[in-house]
Amino acid sequence: MVDHYKAKPSKTAKINVAATIGTVIAAHGRHYLVHAEVDRKLLKLHCVTRGKKSDVAVGDHVNLNMTSANQAVIESIAERRSLLYRSDQYKSKLLAANVTQLFIVVATEPGFTDDLISRALVAAEAAGIAAHIILNKIDIADALPRTRERLRLYTNLGYPVHEVSAIGMPEQTCATLMPLLIGQSTILIGQSGMGKSSLINLIVPDADIATREISAALDTGKHTTTFTRLYEVENPVASDLPGTSIIDSPGFQEFGLYQLSEGMLERAFREFKPYLGHCKFYNCHHLTEPSCAVLEAVQEGKIAPMRHQLYKQLLHESSQTLY
Numbered sequence: 001m002v003d004h005y006k007a008k009p010s011k012t013a014k015i016n017v018a019a020t021i022g023t024v025i026a027a028h029g030r031h032y033l034v035h036a037e038v039d040r041k042l043l044k045l046h047c048v049t050r051g052k053k054s055d056v057a058v059g060d061h062v063n064l065n066m067t068s069a070n071q072a073v074i075e076s077i078a079e080r081r082s083l084l085y086r087s088d089q090y091k092s093k094l095l096a097a098n099v100t101q102l103f104i105v106v107a108t109e110p111g112f113t114d115d116l117i118s119r120a121l122v123a124a125e126a127a128g129i130a131a132h133i134i135l136n137k138i139d140i141a142d143a144l145p146r147t148r149e150r151l152r153l154y155t156n157l158g159y160p161v162h163e164v165s166a167i168g169m170p171e172q173t174c175a176t177l178m179p180l181l182i183g184q185s186t187i188l189i190g191q192s193g194m195g196k197s198s199l200i201n202l203i204v205p206d207a208d209i210a211t212r213e214i215s216a217a218l219d220t221g222k223h224t225t226t227f228t229r230l231y232e233v234e235n236p237v238a239s240d241l242p243g244t245s246i247i248d249s250p251g252f253q254e255f256g257l258y259q260l261s262e263g264m265l266e267r268a269f270r271e272f273k274p275y276l277g278h279c280k281f282y283n284c285h286h287l288t289e290p291s292c293a294v295l296e297a298v299q300e301g302k303i304a305p306m307r308h309q310l311y312k313q314l315l316h317e318s319s320q321t322l323y
C-alpha cells in the first residue's frame, strides 16, 4: 500500500535551517526519534510534526529541518513502499512503514494460537509484504513433532517455516536468520513467551541499550515495552546493499485487522485465490451462499475450516468499524 503526504511549507521556517533526511526509529505520541546523518555524523534527533499531524510511522523516511543540535521538525514523509496498521473497532493507527517482510515468531512451548498466526499472515498479504514463520525453541525436543505438524498448514500454503533456537543454538540461529534479514526491513511479531526478545538480542546485540536510549529520549517512562522500535543493523557483507533494519513491535494481540475491506480480505487468504470469481454470485461473500466455490473447497478439504472460520470472523470485524 502506498501513501503519500506532504506537509505545507511552514511560513515560520527559518531560512538557514539545516535540512536533512532520516528514518523514524521510534514513536511515542506525537514525538518521534529519527536516525539522521548530519555533518557525516549519525544522530538520533528528537522530532515533532507541524501542527497536530501524527501520521508518521516507525520506518518512515522523512525530510527534516533542524531546530537545534538534537531536535528537528518533520516536514514531509517520503513515499512508502508498504504500510502496516493496527486497528480496533474504534480507530486505525499506523504500525510501521516500509517494512519488506514480517517474521512471525512461534515456539514449541508455550503453545501459540493459529488465530494470531493467520491474522499476521493476512496483514502481510494485505500490505503486500512477504511473511516467514520462525519456529523457536526447537531444543525442546518433546514438543517438536507436534509443533511441526501444526505448522504444516502454513508450509502447505507456501509460507516458509525456519527452525531456530535462540538460547539452545544461538550460532545456528544467526546463520539461519541473517541471510534472510540482510538488506530487508523486517518486523518481528510474536505472542508473549515465544522468545522474540531473545531473538532480537541475538540479532541486534545492543538492542537493550538502544531501547533504553530511545525511552529516555522520548520520555516513555514505564511504557518501554509497548512502543514499536526500529534497530538499524550494520550490513556485515557490503555497505552498498540497502540497509538492514529490524522492527520490534509490541503485542501480537494488537494486530487488529478491522481496517481491511471485504475485497482485501478474500484476497489476503492466498488459498482462496483459485476459487475467487467462480462462485454463482459475482458479489458472493463466501459465507452461506449456494454454489460458492470457496465453501465447496472447504467442504472438499481444500481450504482448512479454521482459515475459513477466521475469514468469517475478520469479515464480521471489518463490518463493525466505527470510523
Ligand SMILES: Nc1nc2c(ncn2[C@@H]2O[C@H](COP(=O)(O)OP(=O)(O)OP(=O)(O)O)[C@@H](O)[C@H]2O)c(=O)[nH]1
Binding pocket: 136, 137, 138, 139, 140, 164, 165, 166, 167, 168, 169, 190, 191, 192, 193, 194, 195, 196, 197, 198, 199
Ligand atoms: N528452551 C528455550 N528457551 C528459550 C529459547 N528462546 C527463548 N527462551 C526462553 O523463553 C522465555 C521467553 O523468552 P523471551 O525472549 O523473553 O520471549 P518474548 O517472546 O520476548 O516474550 P515477552 O517478553 O513476554 O514478549 C525466556 O525464559 C527465554 O529464556 C530457546 O531457544 N530455547
Ligand SMILES: [Zn+2]
Binding pocket: 279, 280, 284, 285, 286, 287, 289, 291, 292, 293, 294, 295
Ligand atoms: Zn463464494
